[in-house]
Amino acid sequence: MHETFYEVMRRQGITRRSFLKYCSLAAGALGLSPAYAPQIAQAMETKPRIPVLWLHGLECTCCSESFIRSAHPLAKDVILSMISLDYDDTIMAAAGHQAEAIIEETIQKYDGNFILAVEGNAPLDEDGMYCIIGGKPFVDQLRHVAEHCKAIISWGSCASWGCVQAARPNPTRATPTHKVPGLADKPIIKVPGCPPISEVMTAVITYMLTFEKLPELDNQGRPKMFYSQRIHDKCYRRPHFDAGQFVERFDDEGARRGYCLYKVGCKGPTTYNACSTVRWNGGLSFPIQAGHPCIGCSEDGFWDKGGFYERLTDIKGFGVEASADQIGMKAAAIVGGAVAIHAGVSVVKRITQKGDDA
Amino acid sequence: MSVVEKHKEEAVYVYQAPIRIWHWIQAFAIFTLAVTGYLIASPLPSVGGEAxxxxIMGYIRWYHFVAAYMVIIGFVFRIYWAFVGNSHARQIFLPPVWRPSWWGEVWHEVKWYLMLISEPKKYTGHNPLAVLTMHVLYVWGTVFMIFTGLALxxxxxxxxxxxxxYFSTWIIPLFGQSQDVHTWHHLGMWVIICFVIIHIYVAVREDIMSRQSIISSMISGWRMFKDDRPPDDLH
Structure with a gap:
């Protein structure tokens, strides 16, 4: 059996006082009341570390890069004391056959009791040959491990929605975890974002450890505590939006004064994420605070919604890409023109008929 | 009403008062919704100073939401009135698409608009083409806008x-994501605008060229007839 978190932490020279502080911080990060800190401490003192197999499909490793920068709790605390990260080919010491052997070992020892974390997704075309892990298609590895896990975490927009490799025309048929055919029916937690916020990632793990259950999910499978509000709803620039004060160009006075980025394409009003509350890099900043519009990276198909700096989405299927306004104005112009012509003909007809009557 | 060779056609009371009030409130609300909706997607030039x-955006959105509730409440009322009002109040909800003869009359109206025939049929209520257009573009267009609007x-x-x-939780995943619902809601606005252009044009044209009154009927409620032959829809 794995050691408990507390045992590992003490072994690393962490005092009980620091440990309790850490528990309070974790409770805060999860949006729980301070009363939950003792529960977290209790869980960490008594529960063994949960084994995690972290698989990588088609991805860019930005999820891992984000994860290792978590400040509350520190990623090292998560990796070294909260979970037992048995397999993560990007950061593990073992390589080759040794590394692949760990997967089988974990499956044997903890069948049905480990968490499968998926970063990236599986390409299905050509029997999955576009992503090979240890000589086999990634999709096979994913199905095999999913068969034995307790729950699946879909890290990032790749695993949750498909992201850039699934963008039109999706040449390899990259498919998000929940849509992989033949995947075992296990609970899937989507943690979208490109990448997800590090504190959101570690908080999801902390929650699952502490309460031995999945966090409450919305009907699209995202943890409610981080994905139930839009960036726009908690944006500190929102007063400028309501006032009608916008950045029109990136070099104008509005940009210098920190006005709302809506007109330069901000997707904050249509993006569910915690960036405007949790922020990034230990709460330092987030894209909008740095003066850049939100690109909506945690939303399904955000690559296929036209320019990042346009408000209106491009609509395909009209021969050329056009926005709703371009299509609508054209339709209205055609209808208006037809009406004008019809009216003209009607007048002519009426005059000639009147002439006939006379 | 007995059909006779020659008889004096009297005015018929078609649009009851609640329908007329509803119609003009809808007209006002839809106009407000289109203008404010366009400005929500493409806001007015930025203003300076302190927030x-x-x-400005706050008021534009507020007017949009108030007008939207006027449409929603009006639409619910309109459905209620289809049950309790006169037979004309049901017309746009139930086009008799199962009747071949009705489609024949639609085709007759199309030919009238293509100027292939010199005289239209005479209707107390809407002509069949008008019923079809209102059912597809107005009734379902409004349902679409109410559902996507409430989801947003x-x-x-x-x-x-x-x-x-009741709306966001299933409609947003149905379309993909929030941005897609915005796009479809926006396209819906243009469909309604096209409907309004056609609606106003044919109302004016029919008022002049058809055999019955149109615009004044939506104000007074009475349908007047220009000739003494019997109407083609029986009442």
């Missing part, structure tokens, strides 16, 4: 609100 001095509104009122629970 607390202005509330629910995003602001948030989880726990009835708009979010």
């Amino acid at each position: 607390y001095d202005h509330y 509104y629910g995003e602001g009122t948030g989880p726990g609100s009835w708009q979010h629970s």
